[in-house]
């Protein structure tokens with residue numbers, strides 16, 4: 061019988077498969093996507109966050125375990141399984157070498173991401189290049205890989221995995237299971253359970269295959285859930301992006317340079333509350349709360365070249381009223397909002413590299429930094445919608461990446477890695493590059509433990 | 517997804533679209549020089565795009581590494597688009613303009629010219645020599661006087677240099693301001709000499725699929741350095757002739773023959789390997805409409821060295837006459853078509869590398 065069955069084809073799945081195979085197990089990977097689309101959201105990634113004590117050829121300085129843990133506490137506001145998080149951070153240290161040994165190459169941080177140059181290792185060629193390397197290694201080791209092999213059923217008895225059923229009706233039995241099939245962010249129906257009809261207007265930034273089928277099956281079979289079932293990581297992305305898989309290039313980094321209004325031309329949040337890296341992840345939820353889940357970032361000619369370019373060009377007009385017409389907004393209302401904002405802007409010295417003293421006075425909501433009058437034609441706008449990155453609900457695991465059942469007992473032969481168990485580490489919030497760390501570290505642990513289990 | 521301005525061709529408009537996509541992504545930044553050069557710009561004029569296209573070595577990595585490659589709806593295929601733009605640029609910068617159409621059916625033109633040249637030599641030998649001389653062995657200056665050879669090939673070569681210079685000038689002016697320094701030149705020589713950017717950012721260049729190999733780089737090195745050695749052999753022989761008064765044929769162990777033999781062997785294996793690689797290349801990476809041009813140049817190089825080596829081996833036999841006509845005909849056609857075939861890729865690539873070295877310092 062097959063020793064290890066891995067469901068999923070992203071970073072977590074491949075790290076698990078490689079680790080299990082290297083420890084002598086026979087391994088099969090079931091990937092729902094076609095060969096081109098293999099690897100779920102991992103295809104869209106660019107870096108991972110690993111602790112290290114010294115600068116390397118591609119990292120500008122040390123990033124200690126303690127500092128990593130502090131950062132994690134900060135972003136999750138303490139909502140993390142401390143023991144598990146510390147274990148992950150400790151193992152992330154050896155991950156840099158381990159990943160490289162599987163053929164993945166790193167490069168210095170990309171243009172426009174200087175702030176991550178010390179903490180995050182960037183994949184040469186990005187996530188798809190990383191995946192290609194992992195797949196090559198897995199294949200060379202003798203891991204069997206099936207594409208377009210979506211798992212739709214699980215045979216589990218009292219926490220004991222027996223077999224997985226594929227969409228084409230086949231059953232695959234194995235000694236152990238590793239679930240690495242990501243979150244449920246592409247399952248709009250499921251998102252609607254918490255968000256209602258608003259979820260129809262969400263855009264999914266990554267793979268359409270991450271529908272949470274396996275997660276739901278596992279929870280139904282009595283695996284203990286972890287993480288907030290109602291929450292997801294969402295950013296404001298260009299509303300013209302495709303429904304799925306638009307990836308990184310539809311993101312917009314210009315909120316701090318202008319104002320953001322809803323379809324009634326009303327501002328609804330302080331655009332300059334804090335530096336962008338600390339605020340970009342709240343804008344998805346903010347826009348989701350607006351009527352029709354749409355908003356518009358407005359700025360003027362002076363700001364056009366201050367941020368990273370994105371896929372679609374901004375909508376442009378010589379006057380604010382004309383811009384409103386192009387956006388199908390009420391021209392008078394938008395002009396009034398801009399005028400009110402302009403009147404409230406206080407004199408200051410604009411400096412987009414730090415929290416400057418350009419702010420509004422007597423305006424609700426205020427704009428606390430980088431407030432400059434919107435007055436230099438042409439005027440620009442980007443329409444934005446919530447772009448969902450991932451969901452938080454997952455399966456509870458222990459230090460062996462072994463799933464825990466709702467009754468508190470460890471599952472007999474079921475392990476989980478990656479997004480499907482990220483809620484153990486990330487109760488909320490996010491820090492760039494942690495998704496891949498969780499996948500690689502727990503993937504390797506799951507693979508090793510599953511191989512060991514299969515041998516005994 | 518926008519073209520910032522009107523472009524000369526649809527391929528250039530597509531290149532503009534792609535560079536805009538890549539500029540908002542940047543994941544391929546570490547793969548080669550194209551992406552960092554692209555990031556230094558926010559808008560792309562035709563001259564910029566021709567420069568970027570010639571900076572691209574066609575290593576293929578950025579297709580297999582791209583999450584937005586076809587069948588994704590963003591349809592990002594940088595290598596094949598830049599190949600088209602690059603090939604179009606050869607035509608665009610051709611001098612004189614009237615000869616630009618030679619690039620359209622390049623394989624055919626070059627084949628025709630080669631046949632014409634070979635025929636010319638055969639007829640010339642027959643007409644100017646007594647028929648017995650064609651079956652003569654050993655001394656090729658009896659077939660064609662050294663002075664005539666120098667005149668003919670010197671003229672062809674001089675013309676090629678002139679046409680290439682004019683083309684290069686147009687390319688250089690189009691891609692930005694003229695200045696550049698010795699250090700840029702030196703940097704570009706090192707980058708070109710090592711084919712630094714034909715390696716997928718370090719993993720090896722990709723040709724058949726996403727599995728990297730370094731074979732094309734190896735074959736290109738054999739071709740390029742083989743070519744240089746053959747060129748060196750010719751130069752040394754010319755010096756021997758005029759400075760030392762030593763006339764060909766030279767002994768096996770003499771410098772021109774040693775250089776020529778080594779170069780010739782490289783110039784047989786290299787082009788053959790590159791042809792085989794081209795044959796196996798993933799069609800998704802290619803400009804499939806210009807296969808003729810690529811093949812013609814490789815075949816001409818291959819035949820040049822093959823006939824040259826055959827001449828060396830068989831110079832003592834009656835095959836000398838026909839072989840010499842064949843060899844000289846092919847070399848003449850090669851020289852004459854240098855400005856109107858794939859050879860120009862090296863020139864523009866080198867100029868692009870100089871431009872890149874210069875830009876890198878500024879940013």
Ligand SMILES: Cc1cc2nc3c(=O)[nH]c(=O)nc-3n(C[C@H](O)[C@H](O)[C@H](O)COP(=O)(O)OP(=O)(O)OC[C@H]3O[C@@H](n4cnc5c(N)ncnc54)[C@H](O)[C@@H]3O)c2cc1C
Nearest residue numbers: 068069070072092100101102106211242478479493495496
């Ligand atoms: C645009 C974007 C950029 C990102 N950038 C980064 C970054 O730079 N760094 C970082 O750390 N994180 C990043 N993330 C988050 C990161 O993508 C995830 O944390 C990571 O991919 C999770 O890895 P995984 O292997 O668990 O899941 P995934 O990579 O999503 O893989 C899940 C796999 O399971 C398969 N699957 C799903 N259901 C089934 C089924 N029923 N049967 C069979 N197979 C199934 C899918 O096809 C897929 O192959 C980014 C996310 C997005 C959307």
Ligand code: SF4
Nearest residue numbers: 538541542543544582
């Ligand atoms: S080729 Fe694709 S992955 Fe590479 S920079 Fe361009 S869009 Fe990004």
Ligand code: SF4
Nearest residue numbers: 548572573575576578
């Ligand atoms: S094919 Fe290679 S050299 Fe050309 S742009 Fe892509 S990565 Fe760069």
